[in-house]
Amino acid sequence: MGKKLLIHNDKVHGIETLEVYRRHGGYASVEKALKTMTPDQVTDEVKKSGLRGRGGAGFPTGMKWSFLAKPEGVPRYLVCNADESEPGTFKDRYLMEKIPHALIEGMITSSYALGAKASYIYIRGEYFYVARIVENAIREAYAAGLLGQNILGTNFSHDCYVQVGGGAYICGEETALLESLEGKRGNPRIKPPFPAVAGLWGCPTVVNNVETIAAVCPIVMMGGEEYAKIGIGKSTGTKLISASGHINKPGVYEIELGIPVEEFIYSEEYCGGIRNGKKMKAVVAGGSSVPILPTELILKTAKGEPRLMTYESLADGGFQTGTMLGSGGFIVMDEDTSIVKNLFTFTRFYHHESCGQCSPCREGTGWMEKILKKFLNGTAEEKDVELLWDIQSKIEGKTICPLGEAAAWPVAAAIRHFKHEFLEIARSKKFVDVSHYDRLNLIRR
Amino acid sequence: MKVTIDGIEIDVPKGTTILQAARMIGPQVAPPAMCYYTKLKTSGGYCRTCIVKVTQGSTANPNPMPKPVASCRTEVMDGMVVQNFTSPEILEARKGVVEFLLINHPLDCPICDQAGECKLQDLGYENGSAKTRYEFKRREYEMIDIGDKIKLHMTRCILCYRCVKTAEQFTDERMHGVVHRGDAGEISTYIEKVIDNDFSGNVIDVCPVGALTDKTFRFKQRVWFTKPVDAHRKCDKCCGKTRVWLKGEEVVRVTARKDQWDEVEEFICNSCRYDHKKTSDWVIEGPSPIHRNSVISQNHYQNLNELKVQIMKQQKALGFMPIDKKP
Numbered sequence A: 001m002g003k004k005l006l007i008h009n010d011k012v013h014g015i016e017t018l019e020v021y022r023r024h025g026g027y028a029s030v031e032k033a034l035k036t037m038t039p040d041q042v043t044d045e046v047k048k049s050g051l052r053g054r055g056g057a058g059f060p061t062g063m064k065w066s067f068l069a070k071p072e073g074v075p076r077y078l079v080c081n082a083d084e085s086e087p088g089t090f091k092d093r094y095l096m097e098k099i100p101h102a103l104i105e106g107m108i109t110s111s112y113a114l115g116a117k118a119s120y121i122y123i124r125g126e127y128f129y130v131a132r133i134v135e136n137a138i139r140e141a142y143a144a145g146l147l148g149q150n151i152l153g154t155n156f157s158h159d160c161y162v163q164v165g166g167g168a169y170i171c172g173e174e175t176a177l178l179e180s181l182e183g184k185r186g187n188p189r190i191k192p193p194f195p196a197v198a199g200l201w202g203c204p205t206v207v208n209n210v211e212t213i214a215a216v217c218p219i220v221m222m223g224g225e226e227y228a229k230i231g232i233g234k235s236t237g238t239k240l241i242s243a244s245g246h247i248n249k250p251g252v253y254e255i256e257l258g259i260p261v262e263e264f265i266y267s268e269e270y271c272g273g274i275r276n277g278k279k280m281k282a283v284v285a286g287g288s289s290v291p292i293l294p295t296e297l298i299l300k301t302a303k304g305e306p307r308l309m310t311y312e313s314l315a316d317g318g319f320q321t322g323t324m325l326g327s328g329g330f331i332v333m334d335e336d337t338s339i340v341k342n343l344f345t346f347t348r349f350y351h352h353e354s355c356g357q358c359s360p361c362r363e364g365t366g367w368m369e370k371i372l373k374k375f376l377n378g379t380a381e382e383k384d385v386e387l388l389w390d391i392q393s394k395i396e397g398k399t400i401c402p403l404g405e406a407a408a409w410p411v412a413a414a415i416r417h418f419k420h421e422f423l424e425i426a427r428s429k430k431f432v433d434v435s436h437y438d439r440l441n442l443i444r445r
Numbered sequence B: 001m002k003v004t005i006d007g008i009e010i011d012v013p014k015g016t017t018i019l020q021a022a023r024m025i026g027p028q029v030a031p032p033a034m035c036y037y038t039k040l041k042t043s044g045g046y047c048r049t050c051i052v053k054v055t056q057g058s059t060a061n062p063n064p065m066p067k068p069v070a071s072c073r074t075e076v077m078d079g080m081v082v083q084n085f086t087s088p089e090i091l092e093a094r095k096g097v098v099e100f101l102l103i104n105h106p107l108d109c110p111i112c113d114q115a116g117e118c119k120l121q122d123l124g125y126e127n128g129s130a131k132t133r134y135e136f137k138r139r140e141y142e143m144i145d146i147g148d149k150i151k152l153h154m155t156r157c158i159l160c161y162r163c164v165k166t167a168e169q170f171t172d173e174r175m176h177g178v179v180h181r182g183d184a185g186e187i188s189t190y191i192e193k194v195i196d197n198d199f200s201g202n203v204i205d206v207c208p209v210g211a212l213t214d215k216t217f218r219f220k221q222r223v224w225f226t227k228p229v230d231a232h233r234k235c236d237k238c239c240g241k242t243r244v245w246l247k248g249e250e251v252v253r254v255t256a257r258k259d260q261w262d263e264v265e266e267f268i269c270n271s272c273r274y275d276h277k278k279t280s281d282w283v284i285e286g287p288s289p290i291h292r293n294s295v296i297s298q299n300h301y302q303n304l305n306e307l308k309v310q311i312m313k314q315q316k317a318l319g320f321m322p323i324d325k326k327p
Helices: A017-023 A030-034 A039-049 A061-066 A091-098 A100-114 A125-143 A174-181 A209-224 A224-228 A260-265 A295-299 A339-353 A359-374 A383-395 A403-430 A436-445 B016-023 B090-105 B118-129 B162-170 B202-208 B271-274 B299-318
Strands: A076-084 A118-123 A158-162 A205-209 A238-245 A249-256 A280-284 A290-293 A330-332 B002-005 B009-013 B049-056 B080-083 B150-152 B175-177 B185-190 B212-214 B227-232 B241-247 B250-257 B283-287
Touching: A017 A125, A017 B212, A017 B250, A030 A100, A030 A209, A030 A238, A039 A061, A039 A100, A039 A209, A061 A076, A076 A100, A076 A174, A076 A209, A076 B299, A091 A100, A091 A125, A091 A238, A091 A249, A100 A118, A100 A158, A100 A205, A100 A209, A118 A174, A125 B002, A174 A205, A205 A209, A209 A224, A209 A238, A249 B175, A260 A280, A260 A295, A290 A295, A290 A403, A295 B202, A339 A359, A339 A403, A359 A383, A359 A403, A359 B090, A383 A403, A383 B016, A383 B090, A436 B080, B002 B016, B009 B016, B016 B049, B016 B080, B080 B250, B080 B271, B150 B175, B162 B202, B202 B212, B202 B250
Parallel strands: A076 A118, A076 A205, A118 A158, A238 A330, B002 B080
Antiparallel strands: A238 A249, A280 A290, A280 A330, B002 B009, B049 B080, B150 B212, B175 B185, B227 B241, B227 B283, B241 B250
8 A cells, every 4th residue: 555645534534524634633734834833944844845746747846935036015825726627637626525624734834834824725617516615614724713813823824715717727727827816817927927926916926736735734744855755756755646537446546656557557456457358558647638658658668667657757758758747637548449539529628728819729729629520520631630740739839828738739649659540540531420529519609 | 138139139128028129120030920019018929920939048048948939028138049030940830820820810801901901911921821721611700890980800800919908008998808718719899889989999000900990991992092191180189190091182091100010109099080081181291101012002003014114124134034935
């Protein structure tokens, strides 16, 4: 059994209430941090821990915190990004639904480290019931004196608010999230300035993922150095992986970073192998936007070493033969899966979710979807594969925010590794399936 | 601060963007811009036509920037080295952007009032390819009147946000904005003819394409048949300095004066724009400076025969043979 730090007591009955949570050692990190440590000490522990952002980019959290500008007389904010909308990722929902106090505990501790008087939890619109759970937890925390004026008798005061989004993927991008939080249209801002300098209402702001903030509590409790001992190299600690697809046991798993991918897929502790005894075809390792990898490349790197569940090992070989850990949305596909159909689903999503601010993403995603639809209804030609490749290369890296890349990478990787499938469909003029498209198209405007 | 753009070095003050620095050097290095507007704060960064490659970030940090950057929103650093037209990568990327902008554009230039002074036409000719690879139905919208005198033809819009920012920054209350998301997004007011403001007409001038047109001028005249002259009148609302477009003795349209980069010099009021359509209302200063390559300068059709003779004379002098007389 691997070590569990975040969801070790998720099966405890009533853990969503403050009473049970405290009985199981909850809010100890708040007490420890507020009463025995200075804010800088907490930041130092996070730096020492090597914790990396769990939202997808994997940027070191301690470094992000130290970039926060601290001008006199200007408030600072902590914003929790709970707008988890990447297809295949549902770890934050699980955490907030089961143990909402773990997030609030992390929010208080992190806000103390950053010196933020107010913090916001931005939850995606579709998670309205989760927002209710978190709001209940916040109410309990206020009643117990863990939030509000002079927390636990110290002179640290803090307010925490929940804001529910309107259900847009783009608001998971940190600057679009801030725009939305300010009550504006959720369009990403042009950087620089970065949120650490001018974020929410022009004030210095740190935006962190739910899991990142929750991971601050065990770091404060066990110390940064101890936390850094878990994992391999620069990938320290534990990570929540939301496993889905054609596996026997889909669900959210907490893993110690560094276990082999093969073990994660086939061991009984985690995914439990492929459903119905089928063979595995491909894996999307970190949420729909990261490049898809065929079986031989996901289990072993191009050099022949076994691939591990770490930021570095999964990225080994760049995008030619590697992928990314991303947000931990682990989607496994068996041998019967059509990569083209799967890609169409992903691309349709990005087309639907593009904010339309910059032209390559606005026009390109829709174009790619239309071409992929040609593949599905059997009217595609071989030259369409080349066209698809050209379009994705003209979106990637030319947009304001990473949604352009998120839309381009899956297309690039599918063509890179499964070009034969595209060509086969184009040559045979086979009608794949459009029924689900038409059904969904009715829902769309 | 010293910055090198396409091999030309220039000294610029702190806070200058790459695009502004390139414009200071001249049009030979200035990247095209569809959404950026010097007079509008926070404009730019959306269309991605002005992307450039930064091969050296600054003297202090000589690393190149990993991705192409939007030159209109990136400030220069001391010792920055920028490639614009000299980078094949950028030219290819820009070609892609032009293609993206055009795939849903109706290309109805023959019936579009903006034809002849359209930034998208210029961009397409200069940076695009002659053929499209797009084979699907183009996006279409109904035309709406967003103001008393302003027609919105959303089908032509490239979502540059200029009009939104103009309304936000130069009028008291913004009545229109972008509704919906992605490629379904559109400029709209929700309620028709709601824009009623003394300076609302300026959205027509800032529109780079024919999406917003002047209803008092629609279908009256092609721009290259009209003669632009700079004129002024005494106006208590605005500066009164305008460009009056004449057809013979008739004033067909009044716009603000535009500079070399097709940007409005001074915004004008609706009264000057719509209500003063008599030559006697204006004090004419003289012909407007129009670029010699602009189609507006080429309106001397009556001299076509003369032109032919001239061309043949020049060809003869250079030793060219007329095509049909080649052996």
